[in-house]
Amino acid sequence: MFEPLNEQMKQAMGPMQEMVKIQTALLESLTRQQMECTQQCVEATLAQTKELTQCAKPEDLYKLQQAYAKELEGSLKLAGERNMAALNDAREALFALTKKSTAK
Template sequence: MFQDMNQLLQESMAPFKKMMEIQQEMLERITRQQIECTQQCIEATMAQAAALQKAENPQQFIEMQQDYTKRLEEALVAARDSNVQTVQQAQKAVQELTAASLGGK
């Protein structure tokens, strides 16, 4: 009897465990993406600081800053898009899991 109840509990908890796995994977992917983005931003900032020292006039300085800002914005937009895609994939997986769990009863 105890084994039957334990098995029933395990079966009923399976969708919840799967959902937790989906969420854990999503968070791991977002964390990796954020670390990569942060590294790129730090490297770009260091390179920009070194490049700005070579600016010969204020106009060149401004152009270099505008270019840097544009590249930084593109990197942040790419990171955002990647994060959104990761969240959407996790959402879809949870929805499918929910539909399968509720549809089976």
């Protein structure tokens, strides 16, 4: 008696479970990428702090600051691109899942 109802419930919840898997994978990917970006920024800051002590002229400091800003900009740009790629992948997967679920 309960077996058909149980099977029907599993089929009905299947798309929802798949959606949760997609969202979980997205959040894991975004978290990993943000941790990498943060680590790169901290490493760049530490390296810049060490190099500050070696600056003898204002021009050296200026060049150091420019290099530091470019390094941070590159790290943030890369993180943004990776985040957008992960979001687009998840959007496409959710769209395909929705299309498949509504086609039944």
